[in-house]
Amino acid sequence: MTAFLSVIVVLPIAAVVWESRRDGAASFWDVVTSPGAVDALKLSLGAAAVVALMNAVLGTITAWVLVRDRFRGQHLVNSIIDLPFALPTIVAGLTLIALYGPRSPVGIDVFGTRVAIGLALLFVTLPFVVRTVQPVLLELDREMEEAARSLGAGELTVFRRIVLPNILPGILSGVALAFARAVGEIGAVVLIAGNLQVASVFIFTHIESGDRAGASAVAVVLLTISFAVLLVIGGVRRLATRHERV
Amino acid sequence: MSVSSVALSSGARRLTLRGIALFYLLAILIGPVIVVCWRTFDQGAGHVWDTLTDSNTIHAFEMTLLVTAIAVPVNTVFGIIVGLAIVRRNFPLKGLLNAFIDLPLALSPVVVGLSLFLLYGRGGWFGDWFEAHGIQILFALPAMVLATIFVSLPFVAREVIPTLREIGDEQEQAARTLGASAWQTFRRITLPSIRWAVIYGVVLTTARCLGEYGAVAIVSGRLEGQTETATLRVEDRYTNFDLAGAYSIAVVLASMAILVLIAMTLLKPKEEAER
Numbered sequence: 001m002t003a004f005l006s007v008i009v010v011l012p013i014a015a016v017v018w019e020s021r022r023d024g025a026a027s028f029w030d031v032v033t034s035p036g037a038v039d040a041l042k043l044s045l046g047a048a049a050v051v052a053l054m055n056a057v058l059g060t061i062t063a064w065v066l067v068r069d070r071f072r073g074q075h076l077v078n079s080i081i082d083l084p085f086a087l088p089t090i091v092a093g094l095t096l097i098a099l100y101g102p103r104s105p106v107g108i109d110v111f112g113t114r115v116a117i118g119l120a121l122l123f124v125t126l127p128f129v130v131r132t133v134q135p136v137l138l139e140l141d142r143e144m145e146e147a148a149r150s151l152g153a154g155e156l157t158v159f160r161r162i163v164l165p166n167i168l169p170g171i172l173s174g175v176a177l178a179f180a181r182a183v184g185e186i187g188a189v190v191l192i193a194g195n196l197q198v199a200s201v202f203i204f205t206h207i208e209s210g211d212r213a214g215a216s217a218v219a220v221v222l223l224t225i226s227f228a229v230l231l232v233i234g235g236v237r238r239l240a241t242r243h244e245r246v
Numbered sequence: 247m248s249v250s251s252v253a254l255s256s257g258a259r260r261l262t263l264r265g266i267a268l269f270y271l272l273a274i275l276i277g278p279v280i281v282v283c284w285r286t287f288d289q290g291a292g293h294v295w296d297t298l299t300d301s302n303t304i305h306a307f308e309m310t311l312l313v314t315a316i317a318v319p320v321n322t323v324f325g326i327i328v329g330l331a332i333v334r335r336n337f338p339l340k341g342l343l344n345a346f347i348d349l350p351l352a353l354s355p356v357v358v359g360l361s362l363f364l365l366y367g368r369g370g371w372f373g374d375w376f377e378a379h380g381i382q383i384l385f386a387l388p389a390m391v392l393a394t395i396f397v398s399l400p401f402v403a404r405e406v407i408p409t410l411r412e413i414g415d416e417q418e419q420a421a422r423t424l425g426a427s428a429w430q431t432f433r434r435i436t437l438p439s440i441r442w443a444v445i446y447g448v449v450l451t452t453a454r455c456l457g458e459y460g461a462v463a464i465v466s467g468r469l470e471g472q473t474e475t476a477t478l479r480v481e482d483r484y485t486n487f488d489l490a491g492a493y494s495i496a497v498v499l500a501s502m503a504i505l506v507l508i509a510m511t512l513l514k515p516k517e518e519a520e521r
Binding site: 008011180219 | 256260263264270275276277279285324328343345348349350351352353358360361362365371395396399453458459460463464477481484493496499500503504507508510511
């Protein structure tokens with residue numbers, strides 16, 4: 001098992017880190033701070049941050065509607081949430097071009113803009129917050145809310161003081177996963193982004209042009225972000241179980 | 247009167263939230279998928295048929311299925327073993343193993359592709375040795391399989407672990423005291439009680455393998471009719487200005503995804519009931 005994991009995951013990761021350090025730390029820094037790399041990283045991090053925040057709000061609303069609301073077709077809507085897990089990302093990108101590209105039937109053409117990147121990232125990260133918040137909302141004891149209401153608390157107060165503290169760990173781990181996914185996404189973005197280069201496309205083009213050091217340097221930055229996100233999620237999980245909630 | 251105004255506003259609030267959620271899903275998910283299905287037939291059904299029966303397209307789908315057929319069983323066995331190790335055993339660096347299992351969920355597939363490229367490419371740690379022995383890893387099936395295994399690694403383990411925790415090990419211990427071997431215990435006790443979790447994990451793994459793009463795009467070399475997979479074929483058609491062709495292949499992949507989605511919906515209650 002350890003051997004398998006080493007061959008599949010650990011050794012390849014080590015190779016990237018080693019390659020980025022081969023010409024010394026100073027050269028690594030030069031590559032990471034070169035204009036092209038900085039632009040790509042800024043674009044990816046910025047888009048991922050915006051998308052993660054939008055997920056926090058819209059994902060929580062969607063989870064709320066799926067748990068507390070009742071309407072026809074709800075089961076179907078609930079199943080469709082998982083579509084981004086099942087659909088190949090390149091297909092996701094292509095579907096967005098069909099609706100929001102040059103030949104848009106609704107007259108919205110965002111091809112090659114930051115908005116397009118945001119849409120593509122929203123598509124692939126949509127399930128994360130919904131699927132981490134939904135189970136907690138389902139198990140949440142409604143009596144606490146009723147008690148607060150009977151004591152005269154308004155809806156906003158009930159949400160802020162009772163519901164939010166309970167679902168916050170779920171929101172945070174969902175947002176963290178969505179952020180990690182968005183920073184490294186390529187399939188959904190590569191077609192609709194036009195000439196804009198996100199970090200993963202930067203790595204891709206630099207491999208194709210034979211610049212291994214440049215590709216590796218940016219890859220190490222992405223790798224660090226991934227590990228940081230996993231640490232955050234681990235921390236949130238520990239904090240949540242301390243309050244006896246998953 | 248104050249009661250009815252509260253009821254009215256709570257009804258209005260509920261409708262507003264429902265409206266926001268449904269509009270969001272329509273704009274981001276459902277709308278785009280519907281438009282693709284409709285646009286596919288822009289140039290007539292004949293073009294769709296020509297694209298899908300093109301030998302390169304057929305070969306691309308065969309590659310996708312071949313890679314998936316190798317990666318899914320490997321990850322299923324590995325996922326069960328890792329799940330058992332993490333839940334039932336204690337060993338040094340268990341936390342580290344736990345972290346590495348989740349890594350593919352948070353890591354860009356492009357970084358995965360690059361790492362294999364560096365390892366097995368010319369001048370890489372293993373690349374020269376394999377080349378000297380006449381074994382082609384990069385730009386061939388082995389690297390594509392390795393990349394796909396990497397990106398779809400966590401799904402079975404992640405489904406199996408909570409179920410194993412939930413069922414506990416009392417039955418397993420009882421079987422062992424009655425003289426069952428480790429393998430007998432696994433086959434008769436453990437496996438039947440986690441089977442829906444395993445199946446659910448396999449479905450997720452399959453979906454991930456069928457749809458892999460970033461990592462495979464780097465390590466396959468994207469050779470038309472050789473190492474091109476279905477997702478790479480979609481990109482190839484798109485960049486060659488054959489939009490309808492790209493849509494046709496995308497719709498086939500989307501249909502596969504919808505089958506996976508239906509399987510997930512049917513399996514989910516069973517998987518959760520197991521816990």
